[in-house]
Amino acid sequence: MIIISLIFITQTAYSQRELGRKERKILYNSSYNYEIQPLGVGQDGTKVVKVWGYGKSVEDAVQVAKRNAVAACIFRGIPAGPGVATTPAIVRDPNAAQEHADYFEEFFQTGGKYLNFISLSTDAAPSGSDRLKIKRKYYKVGVSAQVMYDNLRRELEQEGIARRLDKGF
Amino acid sequence: MTVKNNVLIVLLIVFSIQSVLAQRARKPTIMVVPSERYCIDQGFSQTFDNQGLEQTIPNYRKAMQNDAQLRLVITKMSGIMADRGFPLKDLEQELRNLQTQDAEMEMLMSRESGSMVAESPIDRLKRVAKADIILDLDFTINERGPQNWITFNLRGLDAYTSKIIASAAGTGNPSTSAPPDLLLEEAVLSHMDEFNSRLSSHFEEMFDIGREVSVTVRVWNSSYFDLYEFFDYQGHDMELIDIIEYWIEDNTVEGRYSLSDGSANFLRFEQVRIPLFMTDPRGRERAYDTRRFISDLSSYLRKEFNIESQIHQRGLGEAWLIIGER
Numbered sequence: 001m002i003i004i005s006l007i008f009i010t011q012t013a014y015s016q017r018e019l020g021r022k023e024r025k026i027l028y029n030s031s032y033n034y035e036i037q038p039l040g041v042g043q044d045g046t047k048v049v050k051v052w053g054y055g056k057s058v059e060d061a062v063q064v065a066k067r068n069a070v071a072a073c074i075f076r077g078i079p080a081g082p083g084v085a086t087t088p089a090i091v092r093d094p095n096a097a098q099e100h101a102d103y104f105e106e107f108f109q110t111g112g113k114y115l116n117f118i119s120l121s122t123d124a125a126p127s128g129s130d131r132l133k134i135k136r137k138y139y140k141v142g143v144s145a146q147v148m149y150d151n152l153r154r155e156l157e158q159e160g161i162a163r164r165l166d167k168g169f
Numbered sequence: 170m171t172v173k174n175n176v177l178i179v180l181l182i183v184f185s186i187q188s189v190l191a192q193r194a195r196k197p198t199i200m201v202v203p204s205e206r207y208c209i210d211q212g213f214s215q216t217f218d219n220q221g222l223e224q225t226i227p228n229y230r231k232a233m234q235n236d237a238q239l240r241l242v243i244t245k246m247s248g249i250m251a252d253r254g255f256p257l258k259d260l261e262q263e264l265r266n267l268q269t270q271d272a273e274m275e276m277l278m279s280r281e282s283g284s285m286v287a288e289s290p291i292d293r294l295k296r297v298a299k300a301d302i303i304l305d306l307d308f309t310i311n312e313r314g315p316q317n318w319i320t321f322n323l324r325g326l327d328a329y330t331s332k333i334i335a336s337a338a339g340t341g342n343p344s345t346s347a348p349p350d351l352l353l354e355e356a357v358l359s360h361m362d363e364f365n366s367r368l369s370s371h372f373e374e375m376f377d378i379g380r381e382v383s384v385t386v387r388v389w390n391s392s393y394f395d396l397y398e399f400f401d402y403q404g405h406d407m408e409l410i411d412i413i414e415y416w417i418e419d420n421t422v423e424g425r426y427s428l429s430d431g432s433a434n435f436l437r438f439e440q441v442r443i444p445l446f447m448t449d450p451r452g453r454e455r456a457y458d459t460r461r462f463i464s465d466l467s468s469y470l471r472k473e474f475n476i477e478s479q480i481h482q483r484g485l486g487e488a489w490l491i492i493g494e495r
Contacts (some may be wrong), residue, residue, distance in 0.1 A: 041355040169195075
């Protein structure tokens with residue numbers, strides 16, 4: 001019994017060392033932590049994706065997921081999926097987020113302009129495997145969303161953040 | 170604020186607008202052309218006897234007139250490219266224009282003397298459908314039982330360097346419900362963002378290290394000297410071949426070029442990176458292309474060595490300089 005207890009305590013301590021509460025919080029809130037996958041080829045100028053978000057409530061996590069979908073299209077792109085090719089990031093300069101920090105801070109603020117470029121295709125709050133309670137009062141939810149990719153690209157081109165294909169000609 | 174200051178401000182604005190307008194590089198033309206494999210596979214080809222060798226070439230006119238799915242893909246791609254600031258040259262319209270031009274050239278004559286329009290055999294050869302970037306398109310509609318799926322292959326080729334500057338290829342998901350036309354539309358939508366991203370990288374590189382072009386120097390048969398002839402170069406005896414190479418080295422971006430082949434009668438420079446802009450004798454910045462680049466080489470040879478030459482342009486990215494006479 002004592003040995004089993006010791007093993008359990010050691011394991012817990014080890015796992016906590018590997019990814020502590022603080023680290024997990026940083027990970028969930030990281031601006032690079034986009035969990036996104038394509039669901040199919042969207043209509044003209046749009047991308048249909050499944051995207052995940054973390055939050056203290058399901059509603060919060062859904063909002064974070066929406067923001068992540070737009071952020072992924074801007075900074076990281078969407079990986080290829082079955083029958084769907086890779087979607088490149090709209091902004092290819094890796095330092096763009098820092099260089100245009102003021103713009104993006106306003107763009108991604110609560111109720112910000114980013115909401116113009118996303119719509120959810122799931123009406124109800126996510127349930128089942130799309131709604132995971134990862135600890136007490138902390139949720140991870142997955143939502144299906146449609147990103148207005150071409151409109152988003154045009155917006156960033158107009159702001160001079162993304163490069164137009166015909167720039168310089 | 171005085172009147173003098175106002176005039177100064179207006180002048181400054183005019184100058185800055187002028188310089189912004191002047192700093193535009195020559196825009197490459199882009200045209201979608203179905204691949205040879207596609208045309209031959211679909212029966213849009215013709216076979217002829219080329220000096221005992223049977224040769225099959227694509228018949229683009231037949232393809233455009235008969236293949237609705239090809240037209241659908243091209244239309245879809247044209248819409249996307251126009252939205253990105255690159256309206257595509259339409260192959261079908263280009264072929265039609267050429268046909269009309271042929272007929273007009275045959276009939277056109279001067280009112281006074283009845284003279285026909287001057288056209289050398291080389292001018293006639295140049296009257297073909299062409300673009301600076303060819304989008305070589307190939308797709309297959311696969312079928313297995315009730316399922317259809319698309320294999321899509323798009324290559325962006327620089328017409329002068331023959332390099333693939335962008336590409337996108339892949340296979341779509343099999344579907345039992347979607348008709349082939351819808352699957353084709355999906356394939357275009359799925360691949361064009363990736364393709365345009367690669368094309369954008371190519372353009373960015375071009376703005377950083379210059380436009381990549383090919384330059385060929387040839388010698389007229391009637392010339393009394395060849396490229397191994399010695400000339401006085403800054404007090405040294407030097408072969409013309411070396412003099413030309415020095416000039417190319419001095420006038421390319423960061424001296425980037427590659428002398429791929431040469432003999433007494435020809436020199437071929439590849440991966441020649443020429444600047445996108447130049448300052449003209451009036452001090453204005455203007456777009457620079459291969460014709461101007463080779464024209465500068467021609468002027469240099471005439472002024473410094475009394476060598477006459479003729480320029481033969483082969484589009485935005487390739488030119489020949491034929492030396493010996495004009």
